[in-house]
Amino acid sequence: MRAAYGLAVPAAAVADWEKGHARPTRVELDALAGALWCTPADLMDSPTSLHAHRRAHGLPLDDVARHIGMDPATYLSAERTGRWPGTESQATRLAHLLRLPLPDLLDLTGRSEPLARHLRDAATTRWQPQVRPVARLTRLPRRPLERALSTLHEEYQTRSAAARNWGEDPPPESAAGVTTYLQQVLPRFWELLRS
Known part of the structure; x- marks a missing residue:
């Protein structure tokens, strides 16, 4: 890296990067990627922020x-704060430029939590009224959304019925299962859409 990029990086530093004990600076990462004939993305963990993407x-x-x-x-400011100030069309252009999968785009633009709220409502009450708001957030076709929301509703209702034991206290594990299901509703939604 010294010859090509003018950086004096000791072998011990590279070994620490590989082991995860230290992280290279932006300049060091670019130089290392150039020396290895790859992109910085090839050397990084999965990006989780706008800056990392x-x-x-x-x-x-x-x-x-x-x-x-x-x-x-x-x-x-959006990179630093994690708050998306842009429009829908700007988010679409960003997704295209950075090749963002839909779940990542929704996370990065602050729409995952509103989506999760609609999904919890679909599971716990009626799923049909949630189709339009979920479609608005995700821009996905109606049919697969209807199937996913219907399945979320059925799965939750099955767990909820098992947790109810009329006249007795429900077993703690069944009540915990209902709570866990609602906490994991967003990953389950993406899983249903993939299947």
Whole structure:
């Protein structure tokens, strides 16, 4: 890395990076990726933030902001705070540019929690009124959404009925299962859509 990038990085530092004991700086990561003829994304864990996704694709902040039609300072604020200030069309352009899967896009733009609320409502009450708001958040076709919401409702109701034991206290494990199901409703929703 010294010859190609002018960085004096001792072998011990690279070994620490590999073991996870230390993390390279942005400049060191770029140099290492260049020396290994790969992208920074190939050397990183799965990205979980806007900043990490952008870095994984090796894109400068200004280029991303310009591509999605956002002021660079506003985009930088979104990376730092984790709050998405953009429009739906900007989010769509961002997803296309960074090749974001839908669950990641919803996480990064703050729409996962509203989606989870609608999914919990679909499971615990009637699922039919939740189709339109879920479709609005996800932009997915109606039929697969209806199947997924119906299944969430049926699964929850089955667990809930098992937890009810008229005249007696329900077993603690069945009540815990109902609570756990609602906490895991978002991953279960994505799983149902994939199947």
